[in-house]
Amino acid sequence: MRRCAVLVVCFCLLLGLVATTGSVAAAKTKLVWQVHWSDFQVEGVYKGEGADRKLVSKGLRQYVEEYMKLHPEVExxxxxxxxxxxxxxxxxARSSGVAPDIYGIYSLWGVQLVQNGILDAPPAAVVKDVHENYTPVSVTGATIDGKIWGIPMEVGNYCLVYNKDLLKKKGFTAPPKTWKELVDxxxxxxxxxxxxxxxxxxxAFLAGWESAVVHPYLGLLWDVGGEFLSPDFKKCVVNSAEGVQAxxxxxxxxxxxxxxxxxxxxTFPQEKVAMMIMASWYEQSLRQGLGDKYDKVVGVAPVPYIRKPVNAGYTWFLAVDSASKQKKAAWDLxxxxxxxxQKPKNTTRLGDLMVETIGSLPCRGIDLANHPDTLNDLYTKTFVEQLKNAKxxxxxxxxxxxxTILANEIVEAWHGRKSAKQALDDATNKIDEILAEFY
Amino acid sequence: MSPGPTHARRRSVKRTLTGYLFLSPALVFYLVFLVVPIAMSLYISFRDWNMLVPMTGSRFVGLKNYTYLLTRDELFVIAVKNTIIYATGTVFVGMALALGIAILLLRVRGATFWRFVMFAPVVTPSVAVARIWGGLYRPAEGLANAILRMVHLPPQQWLADPNICLYSIILIAVWAGIGATVIVFTAGLKGIPEVYYDAAKLDGAGPWGEFRHITVPMLRPTILFLSVTGLIGAWQAFDLIFMLAVGGTEAGTSPVRSVIVLALYLYQMAFKNLRMGRACAGAFLLFLIVLGISFLVLRVLRKGGVESYE
Incomplete structure (x- = not known):
């Protein structure tokens, strides 16, 4: 009988312990952050093996762990x-009721996420900070219907990436400045x-990747003074004379x-392409593909222009789900x-992560200004300079x-199956039909 | 006293219920994973739903999604046309080749080895197949153009030329699936009693006569099985085309309009364009097409020993 009582007491104690642990765990604020980054961008970059393995560049994980140490109540x-x-x-995730709390949103998806109430409106302090401290192209990217919906995280733009060796072999000492020179x-x-x-x-272009089709075209369209859509988004105007010219x-x-x-x-890393219009994030792939030859081969210049230099830009921004139960904690993080x-570097943690590990251009002014070593390198320097011409x-x-519609029609013109005018007319008709549904 | 009719009925009901009880796990599985999703898809096909809001918040649009696809969406019509070409090419060309190979393999030494070689692509992941053929099809250094040059034919842009890129992918699909078809045909061929061929020889039939009047009629159940399963699979083709022609930053060089098939169209419509209603309507049209084709194949092949398939 006594043994039985002891067992019952032990069981109750164990149950109590489990319940207490559970309640401590439950007391923690849990945040789920969905990112589109690859393994090393999340886990950090390490060098060496075994005991010599050393972290050389922090990934998101290390920053998050630092935050959790400072805020033990947050997981x-x-x-x-x-x-x-x-x-x-x-x-x-949203359909099944397990949506993350924090997203990294490609600006092109933003409108529908906002219109359907998926994103939480940022606190006033965040909005003020974005307006005051971020590059204009990234602020525009995070702005939907005149309102900021997140914190710009990554800005991308385009430059002419060329193979210095191949140009030199043909007697070219400099990359083309104008579109005419590029064609020649x-x-x-x-x-x-x-x-x-x-x-x-x-x-080289690339027919199967929409951004590689549409972004260079948009750059040329804006270069010659054309527009893609009317300011109120009611009409597609890409079939204008300027659109056809581009x-x-x-x-x-x-x-x-x-x-x-x-x-x-x-195929640029295999040295089968002399020139291409490419985005800022491609640096790591070029370094890996070209190895020791990277410095000798890669050259970067502004996109050749017809009338004035313009290049297309895009933004990713950090946003919080409107259904999150931990919105304040998410915005705090x-x-x-x-x-x-951070002193004395005068940079932010996200800026460091973007520049040192992700390999993308940061959006905050001080992060662009205070990473001279990395952002002034052979590849990135021109991209940073060309942000002023990015639209x-x-x-x-x-x-x-x-x-997708615009990309498919442009590719039809590339193949000679439609004239430039016909392809853009067809794109305009289809896009107008979509715009009429929403505007 | 012998048991009356009521007792017999009770026993029959009990037996039926017991049967259903044993069947219930499978029935529940089909209900949850087949019937309910199909019913949901049908329901969604009449609504304008973008998946960003709960389905209850979506708008009822009647037959609008269906009429849009059938009358106004050029890309849907192109996708149907491409799918018909893809399905016909992969299934019927594949079957003709497989039957020829199966007949040859019955007569050669080391047939097991050759069957293993033929079957290897079937168990190769589509990603690997796409990678290998992507390399073979490279215009400058690919093996396909090297062969053409050897026989003094002009090289081709296998995956970039809008006039041939779909056929280039069909060739890969035939290569990747022919092993399984050969195995099934081999089993079918081995099931034909030799006595028919002996009798035909006595009657003076040649190899072509034997093939036409014995092999093909006796293989009708096999041909029916391969046609129906092959067509159903071909109408749902996605992975190979997605990896070779479109899809993300590792994309290829194919013009999408020349290679888009229905499953790829539905995927893009649902998850890229966020038009789940239209995608579900397209899926139902695909279902009706596959059903119609399956019935047609059954009808064409119903004579000659396959009546039991009806």
Whole structure:
């Protein structure tokens, strides 16, 4: 009987202990953060093996752990999702009631997320901070219907990336400055085998990736003074004379033999492409692909222009889910990461993460100014300089669908299956139909 | 006293209930994972739902999604056309080749080894298949153009030329799936009694006569099975085309309009364009098309020993 009583008491104590532990755990504020970054960007960059393994560049995990040490009541879980599946994951997670608290949102998705009440309106202090301290192109990217909906995290723009070696071999000492020069040089840099197949592209696009089709075109469109959509988003105006001129300028590359639709920007590291218009985030892939030859081969210049230099820009911004039960904690974490200035570097933690590990351009002014070593390097320097000429793609409802339509029609023109005017007329008709649904 | 009719009925009911009780796990599985999703899809196909809000907050639009797809969406029509070409090419060309190979393998030494070789692509992941063929199809340094050059034919832009890129992908799909078809045909061929061929030889039939009047009729159940399962699979084709032609930053060079098939169209409509209503309507149209084709194949092949499939 006595043994039985002891057992019951022990069981009750154990139960109590479990319950207490559970309640402590429950008392913690748990935040789920969904990112589109790869493994090393989340876990950090290490060098060496075994006992010699050393962290050389902090990933998001290390920053989050630092925050959790400072705020033991907060627990942060990082969910890493490939970019191509990011939006799907958001949709599925929301449908099943397990939405993350913090997102990194591509600005093109932002309109629908805002219009459907998915995003939480940032606190006034965050909005003020964004207006005062971030680069204009990134502020525009995080602005939807005239209101800031998050903290700009990453800004992307485009430059001409060229192979210095291949240009030199053909006697070119400098990259092209104007589009006409680009067309001339591309045809001279293109090498064909006996059967006429291009073995070295003077210039390469990429038909299967929408951003690689639409962003260079938008840059040219804005360069010649055209517009994609009317200011009120009620009409697509890409089939204007300027729009046709911009697409005709691209088609010149095909007509003069400087490229063909089989070209791919991904073959640049194999030194099969002399010139391409590429985004700022491609640096790490080039370094890995070219290895020791990187410094000798890679050159970066502003995108060649027709009338005035313009390049397309895009933004990713940090946002909080409106259904989150921990909105304040989420914004506190984001504010700590993005606005707290670290001395003596005068940079923010997010800025360091973006520049040192992610390999993207940060959006905050001081982060752009105070990472001289990394942002002034061979690749990134020109991208930073060209931010002043960057124009963000419009934040319009059904942005992804509209972008796909424009990309498909441009590719039809590349293949010569439609004239520039016909392709843009067809794109305009389809896009107008979508705009009429939402505006 | 013998048991009356009531007792017999009770026993019959009890037996039926017992049967259903044993079947219940499978029935529940089908109900949860098949019937309910199909019913939900049908319901969504009549609504304008973007998945960002609860389904209850979506708008009822009647047949609008269906009429849009059938009358106004050029890309849907292109996707249907491409899918018909893809399905016909992969299934019927694949079957014709597989039957030829299966007949040859019955007559050669080391047939097991060759069957293993033929079957290897079937168990190779689509990603690997896409990678390998992506390399073979490279215009400048790919093996496909090297072969063409050897026989003095002009090289092709296999995946970039809008006129041939879909056929290039069909070729890969046939290569990747032919092993399984060969195995099934081999089993079918081995099931044909030799006595028919002996009798035909006595009657003076040649190899073509034997093939036409014995092999093909006797293989009708096999052909029916392969046609129906092959067509159902081909109409749902997605992975190979997605990896070779479109899809993310590792994308290829194919013009999307030339290679888009229905499953890819539905995926883009649902998860990229956030138009789940339209995607579900498209899925139902796909279901009706597959159902219609399956019935057609059953009808065409119903004579000659396959009546039991009806």
């Amino acid at each position: 942060v879980e990082i969910q890493s999702v490939p970019m191509e599946e990011y939006l799907q994951k958001v949709l599925v 040089m591309a045809s001279k840099l293109t090498v064909r085998d006996k059967s006429g197949v291009i073995t070295q592209y003077g210039f 697409l005709e300028a691209e088609l010149q590359l095909f007509k003069t033999g400087g490229t063909d639709p089989a070209g791919s920007v991904w 984001l504010t700590w990461l993005t606005a707290e200035v 963000p793609e419009p934040n319009v409802a059904q942005g992804a669908e509209i972008k």
